Amino acid sequence: MLATNRAFYDAFEARDLDRMSDIWEHSDRVLCTHPGWATLRGWGQISASWVALFSGAQHLQFILTDERVRLRGPVAWVTVDENLIGQQTGQTVAALNLFHRVDGEWLLWCHHGSAVAPRPPRSAEP
Amino acid sequence: MLATNRAFYDAFEARDLDRMSDIWEHSDRVLCTHPGWATLRGWGQISASWVALFSGAQHLQFILTDERVRLRGPVAWVTVDENLIGQQTGQTVAALNLFHRVDGEWLLWCHHGSAVAPRPPRSAEP
Numbered sequence: 460m461l462a463t464n465r466a467f468y469d470a471f472e473a474r475d476l477d478r479m480s481d482i483w484e485h486s487d488r489v490l491c492t493h494p495g496w497a498t499l500r501g502w503g504q505i506s507a508s509w510v511a512l513f514s515g516a517q518h519l520q521f522i523l524t525d526e527r528v529r530l531r532g533p534v535a536w537v538t539v540d541e542n543l544i545g546q547q548t549g550q551t552v553a554a555l556n557l558f559h560r561v562d563g564e565w566l567l568w569c570h571h572g573s574a575v576a577p578r579p580p581r582s583a584e585p
Numbered sequence: 586m587l588a589t590n591r592a593f594y595d596a597f598e599a600r601d602l603d604r605m606s607d608i609w610e611h612s613d614r615v616l617c618t619h620p621g622w623a624t625l626r627g628w629g630q631i632s633a634s635w636v637a638l639f640s641g642a643q644h645l646q647f648i649l650t651d652e653r654v655r656l657r658g659p660v661a662w663v664t665v666d667e668n669l670i671g672q673q674t675g676q677t678v679a680a681l682n683l684f685h686r687v688d689g690e691w692l693l694w695c696h697h698g699s700a701v702a703p704r705p706p707r708s709a710e711p
Binding site: 492494534538555572 | 660
C-alpha cells in the first residue's frame with residue numbers, strides 16, 4: 460500500500476494518466492480535494508481534474524517527508540508532507556491518502572491535500 | 586453518525602472543549618489538519634489545538650452545505666462545505682471527517698479542512 464502511495468506521486472510527476480487511473484478506485488464513492496479546490500466526488504470528476512492538471516504548464520516534483528501509514532480494517536491511510544519543487548518551491552502540502560483493499564490490491568479512494576501556511580494561524584480554523 | 590458530525594460543529598461554534606473531546610477517539614491514531622496547518626497526529630496534539638483555537642479571539646459560525654455521508658465497513662465519512670460566518674465571511678472550507686464505530690458509537694478520528702480558493706487554480710496542484 461505504501462508502494463501504491465509512491466506510485467501515486469510517481470504518476471503525478473510523470474503526468475501519466477494511465478498510471479494515475481490504475482491507482483484509483485473507479486466509482487462514485489471516491490473523493491479528491493486538491494489544495495484550494497472544492498471537493499471532487501466520483502471518478503468522472505476526479506479523472507477530469509487529472510486531465511486538466513497534466514495538460515497545464517506546471518510540472519511538479521515532490522519530496523515526500525513524514526510519510527506515515529496506518530491500518531483500520533479494510534481501510535489504510537497515509538499522511539505525508541508533499542514538499543513541492545518547481546514553480547512552487549518551498550510550498551508544503553499536508554496530504555491524506557486513503558486506500559481500500561480490493562481483491563488483494565490497494566486502491567486509492569481519497570486524496571485530500573491542503574497548503575501549509577508558512578506560519579500556521581494558531582488562533583483560527585481557516 | 587451524521588448527528589456526531591453536527592455535534593462536532595456545534596461544539597466548535599460553542600467552543601466547548603468537553604463536548605469536542607467526547608466526539609473524538611482518544612488515541613495516537615487520530616488525525617487533524619486545520620486549514621493552513623500542518624497535520625496534527627494523536628489526541629494530545631489535537632486536543633491542544635482545540636484549546637488554542639477556543640482560547641483565541643475568533644468566534645466562528647458555520648453554515649454547512651453539500652453534506653454527504655458514505656460508509657465503508659466500520660469506517661464512515663462525511664464531506665461537507667463549511668461556509669464561515671464571522672471575521673472570515675465568504676470563506677469556504679472543504680472538509681472531510683472520518684468516523685469509526687466503537688461499541689455502537691461513532692467517534693471522529695480524522696478531520697481535514699482546506700480553504701477553497703475563490704477561483705480554483707485549475708492548472709496546478711497547489
